[in-house]
Amino acid sequence: MSAGTPAPATGRIAQMRQAYRITKNSDPNIGLLLLLWFLVVGGVFAVAMLLLFDRGVLGIILAVVFGILTGILAALIVFGRRAERAAYAQVEGQPGAAASALQMLRRGWIVKPVVAFTKSQDIVHRVVGKPGVILVGEGNPNRVKSLMASEKRKHARIVGESVPIVEVVVGRDEGQVPLPKLNRHLQKMKKAVKPAEQTAIVNKLKALDAMRPAAPMPRGPVPTSMKSARKMMRG
Incomplete structure (x- = not known):
């Protein structure tokens, strides 16, 4: 053995x-x-x-x-x-929880955790998939919406107007998506780009990511149990 x-x-x-x-x-x-x-x-x-x-x-x-x-x-x-x-x-409610959930998405989704953040731990993550570019924000609703609007403008200049850029705020308030439903919410979005186009989008966004310093994940416990639970569901 x-x-x-x-x-x-x-x-x-x-x-x-x-x-x-x-x-x-x-x-x-x-x-x-x-x-x-x-x-x-x-x-x-x-x-x-x-x-x-x-x-x-x-x-x-x-x-x-x-x-x-x-x-x-x-x-x-x-x-x-x-x-x-x-x-x-x-x-749920801890900084970085959305990133842990997003990283459990299956093939066809390219996740970039923490593309933008504030000192108050308002965070924006990015997902590239069939719906286009999805910006996922977590934190204070007012501050994170402003941060996401800024990121949307930056991403739009890189990927062009033909690529949809969708904003999703994680939370329990009206108009937000609860953390347990986040991945399912993304998977139900309307398809807008083909797999080959997704690769091109990611390559373009690498230039945007290279222009700014690496953003550290916020402090807090790492929810590894989420990953183990999903593995068990997959058998």
Whole structure:
């Protein structure tokens, strides 16, 4: 066995333990809920297997095995969703939380955290995807809107008027997008540019990024549990 073989399994178990602890803090009944899903879903599929196939010894064994596997799968799906919800609740409102959420977007999205910021920790992140250029702001609504307006003008000069530039403010107030719904909100946006155009847009924006100093991520806990919860949902 190679030296690096056990690492993925250990990391996976550690991620699950961390996600479970965080989820249990906000959802004390998570263990009972998962057991209930395991028993109900596994039992239903086991009975279905017995009704559809031979009820002999082999049929019973297959039904039990299939019931256990489907029960575990159902519990993992529920656990992943609950863990992700708990992780979002843990970091929501903290500086940099939106960047952590955006970096869990799948292929086709190019995320640039902290393209602009203020000393008061108002932050603007950038995402390039099929909808075009999306500026995501978090912080004080008034200050961040002003910061985003400035960034929109800078980006428009680089990418041109033909590329849509969309502004999204993360928060719970009217007209804002809650952190747990941020990625889904972006994914539902209307497609406006093709993949080849996205690459060209990113290359153009590199010139803009090169003209300003690197922006540090704000201080605060890193919500790694969000990433582990999403990995579990993906299986």
